[in-house]
Amino acid sequence: MKTTLDELQAFVTVADTGSITAASQQLGQTVSGTSRSLGRLEEKLSTTLLRRTTRRIELTEEGSTFLARAREVLGAVESAEEEMSARRERPSGRLRVDAATPFMLHALVPRVAGYRARYPEVALELNSNEGIIDLLEQRTDLAIRIGRLKDSSLHARPIGSSRIRVLASPDYLARHGEPRRVAALADPRAGHVLLGFTQPESLNEWPLRATDDAPLHVRPQVRASSGETLRQLALAGEGIVCLSDFMTREDRREGRLVQLFARQTLEVRQPINAVYYRNTALSSRITSFVDYLLETLGPRGFED
The missing domain is CATH 3.40.190.10 (Periplasmic binding protein-like II)
Structure with missing residues (x-):
């Protein structure tokens, strides 16, 4: 890949702030350094991403298209870094889990003892609701949902079918x-x-x-x-x-x-997913619980 993450970050920050000077301050770089990063990026792409005027900076049509892709790349890298960080940390604190009563009784309850033995510093709070709840409203960290997902604002990890x-x-x-x-x-x-x-x-x-x-x-x-x-x-x-x-x-x-x-x-x-909002402070607890479910369910999951 010709483009570097630093160049993508410089481009996205300039687009968000509307100024090379403001972007440089946010990135902790010199104005000339940020400007050179943008220049190298445009040269590598052989296109103009930003129009620079005396008053402001505007995205070109190509710049608008590339900005969406740049955000996706940076977001994916950030998520990967968060996941690796979560795996290094020792999970601790309260983890609120919601699931329908049948799944709670037949899939989660039998695995609580093993999870607690491995992660004794996590305080589990298990709640059962038969319908779909609002995670934020119910102060829930992780929910197990059975069936097709509708809420695109949630992050989902498949745990089986x-x-x-x-x-x-x-x-x-x-x-x-x-x-x-x-x-x-x-x-x-x-x-x-x-x-x-x-x-x-x-x-x-x-x-x-x-x-x-x-x-x-x-x-x-x-x-x-x-x-x-x-x-x-x-x-x-x-x-x-x-x-x-x-x-x-x-x-x-x-x-x-x-x-x-x-x-x-x-x-x-019926697809079965673990769903949650992205939250760095909770990520180690959520990751540990979902990983444990996947490990103990095995590759065949709920199949006979």
Whole structure:
């Protein structure tokens, strides 16, 4: 790469301050040194980035385009430096973590003891919310979100994905019979009880191939806001449910829940991400926790 980071920094600072003199003061350089950096950059790029007048400095069209790229490069370098710094520091202080109840119980709680043994100076605060919260408003440092992300202002690290399946208990099937056709789930005459979510409604789209090969949208007779509540209802034989593998793996292995319509089930996986705002003061705690999750989950994550 011909361009240096010092030249990019000089260019961005001049563009932000609108003055070579002000940029030089901010960078701790001489005016001539900053001016030479800009000159070298324009020469390497064979283009004019800034128009210099007696009163002010303006970006050319090429300068505006290059400025956006320069910011990306400098931002990436800064993030990499922060990450390396975080890894060198000994994490300490309070770390507030939020996750939906099922993920908290089945994925995080079993890993708390190991994390605390490795990082005893971190004080964990674990909170459960079934919906998406505002991290700043709830004073939360790190949240685990399942499903597609919408908030682009958050930094996200993928920690895996989890398949969803349609399940029922042996007790329920003994009393109601096993449905033979997907269409039976939408037929009141079939006598089946469906367990689903109060919101969002998208969680009531089950990965079953309907007549048009689209996921089956069900109308549950019993609804709950928490997947853990639905799991407990299914274990009690109260109905048919659609839940994620991370919370039902042991139930399926032990035979407490049985998968229905295995051949008609579409391959649908829910992405799982750790999300947080960039904050240098917290970065070592956040990095240590997410790295520990990835390490203990292993390369296969939530897969069977």
